[in-house]
Amino acid sequence: MIKVGLINTVFLFLLVSAVYGQKVKYKDIYGLLKTKQYEAAEPFLKKYIKENDDNPNAYLFMGIIFHEKASKDDILKQTERTLSHMDTAIYYYTKANQMITEKELKRNDEYYELYNRRDLRTGEFGVKLSDVQFDLQKKLEGLRERTDRLKMVKYYFVLADSLYKKSNALIRSIQSAYPGEKEFYLRADETLIKTLSTLAVRYDSAVKAFENYKGSLSTLGRTNYNQVMVPREVTDFKKDGTSLADFYQNELDVWDYKRFAEKSKAVVEKEIFPMNKHLVEYDIEINKLREKLGKDSVSVKSDLTTLIDKLLMDQLKKYDKEPLPMEIFSLKIADLEYRSTVLEHRKLVDSTDVHLQVERTTKELRCAMKLDSIAAKLSTENIDEKAEDYSFFIANTYNNTIVLKSYVKLSKEFAEQEKGKLNARLSKRNESLRWLVQLSDSIPLFREARRSRFKPLSIVDEKYTAGLYYKDSLNAEGYFYSITPTRVPDIKIKFAVDKTSFRQSGLPMAKSLTFSDAAGQIYFVLMYTEKANKDNKYAATLAKIYRSDGLAWSTNYQLAFVPKELAFKADTGELTIKADALQSVVDKNGKMVVNK
Structure with missing residues (x-):
């Protein structure tokens, strides 16, 4: 406490003396220098040196002050100031080195306490000129060497940073040139290849510059910086790679532009x-x-x-x-x-x-x-x-x-x-496909042909059709035509029917049943009406047709039932007309032999 109070008193005295223009005594300033209160001592020391240019100790401590300042500066963010401080320290150290003599040391030995050493030969404490000169030479050499090293550190640091920024600007120009990754690849040309090559080289140069920076940095000894590059892959073409890196951070998050470019x-x-x-x-x-x-x-x-x-x-x-x-x-x-x-x-x-x-x-x-x-x-x-x-x-x-x-x-x-x-x-x-063509006639193969004189009652797909042909509303004929791919029938048969029973007015009640053998050589066509007459019978016409010979016969009948099925016996040539338990049998010549 007493020491602090003394220092403050001295400092106050010096300040007051400076304010009132009184001459500052070096021994008063030395009190601050001795206790390493360099910041407080600096303005008075500068004033003193300005007024007294013959005190080598003042130059020595001014060198120490600027040396100290240089050691506290941020070597990357305050490089110019650091170099300026070191240059100033070199200047004052040089002045001190030129002016310190044996006479100076003997006359002002109390100001050189930091060099006070025991003489190994005599065992006495004292200050030697050789020790002072050696220390100053060492300081000067160290500062000059550090100045050169710091300049190299800064050069490589700025180079790495600027090359990375140029790489970043280049990839952003590539990204802005294409809407997306698809277009980036599909629109690629020789110009893009050159740009990618430039990007790879530029990023690689940035990495090498950073490695040189790290190597140069190690020559400065311990500093506040220990950066390590942490490369990240560019995977999203439009999003990745756009952010810049802060080269002052120890964990240096960078985009691997070279990998992107080469890939x-x-x-x-x-x-x-x-x-x-x-x-x-x-x-x-x-x-x-x-x-x-x-x-x-x-x-x-x-x-x-x-x-x-x-x-x-x-x-x-x-x-x-x-x-x-x-x-x-x-x-x-x-x-x-x-x-x-x-x-x-x-x-x-x-x-x-x-x-x-x-x-x-x-x-x-x-x-x-x-x-x-x-x-x-x-x-x-x-x-x-x-x-x-x-x-x-x-x-x-x-x-x-x-x-x-x-x-x-x-x-x-x-x-x-x-x-x-x-x-x-x-x-x-x-x-x-819906019509057969027979000379000037067109025979429909569908039932809704209202304007046609041909009224189909049976249509067997792609085989044959049978129905009624009306010359007029009172006169009908039965017909049978084969259905061929050309739609020109190769079997063309017309036969007589019961005209009274098959008038056009009764067409809605007219129906037909057909039969064909497996070989397609024999055909039967039964036309009948579902409307019973006064005798409670059902009019019907049966036609037998051969493919080779045409119409064999057609016969009219009065059936006791509405027919539902035809059955043919090839061995006897008989045709059976059935309806549940009822049936009628017609022989091969068209004669009814059974009707029950």
Whole structure:
């Protein structure tokens, strides 16, 4: 407490003396210097030196003060100040070293207590000029060496920091150039490759500069800094890599730009560039098939099967779920499939088989609809925008998007035109399936033909039809026609029926049963009415028909029941007309032998 009070008193005295312009005595300042109150002593010491330039001890302590300041400065954040303090310390140490002599030490030995040593030879305490000079030389050498080392530390630190910032700026420029990772890869070109190479080199230089900084830092001894780089991988193209690193932090969180650049570059060079060339080659192969189809007029369907490149599709879909080139290929392939199908069907163009013509038209329509669907989808897409991802492909196949869009438009118009023609043709041919053509007559194969004179009562799919033909409302005939693929019957039979019972007014009550043997050589047609007459009988007409000989006979009957089933015995030639427990039997010549 007494010591602190004394110091404060001295300090107050000095302050007052300075204020009133009184001359400060060095021994008063030394009281502060001796107790290492350098901050308090500095302004008085500066004033003293200004007024007294012949005191080497004052220079010595001024050197010590600035040396002390330099040791407390932040070497990275206050580098210039640190260097200034060290330069100032060197200046004062040099002045002191030049001025201290034996005479000075003897006259002012009390001011050099810090050099007071025991003489090993005499055992006495004292201050030697050689000790003072050695210490000052050591301080000067140390400061000069530290100055050089600090400059190197700062150089590498700034270099590492600036190179990393440049790397950060470069990756952000890359990120801003592309909407996302998909576009980053698909739009890659030689310019991007160079940029990625620059990024890798720049980041690598930053790392090397940081390593040199660390090496230089170790030469300064113990400092407040011990940074360690902790690299992080860039995994999210748009989010990662944007933040800067604080190089003053000991745990230095940095983005591994080199890894990102080299990984991206490898993908572009090993996958994207070869894939782009492959797309162009694939398009050329499709074009060759189109030329073959047009020149040789042959189907190329088998060639299309071998052309399909699933690996190429899988590669593209890694980056784009709906890649434009694959949509274009699908359009071109669909066009070739349609044209090939039409060519394949040319040899069937004269076929009279209506089923075959329907099947042919249906296949063609299906291909045309597929072509139309693909073209319609492409027509609604923003091709200009999607083409940005495939500039190499577009430039080497269609030259520009204007030509591509024109091709899509023409394909859409062609598909719509073909689809319209085929729909009309299919409708017409489907309608043909519903009619038999016999000379100038058309026999319906459906029951709702109200305007036709032919009224079908039985239609056995793709085998035969039987019904009533009305010349007028009072005169009816029975008919039997075979149903053929050409819809021109090869069995054409008309036979007489009970005209009174089968007038057109009674048509709703008219029904028929038919029978055909397994070989399709013998046919029976039974026409009957479900309306009983006054005798409680049901009028019926039975016709027997041979494929080879035509109508064998037709006979009218009055049945005691409404028939439900026909049964034929090939060995006797008898036909049984049944209805539950009731039956009538007709012999091979049409005579009723049993009616009960």
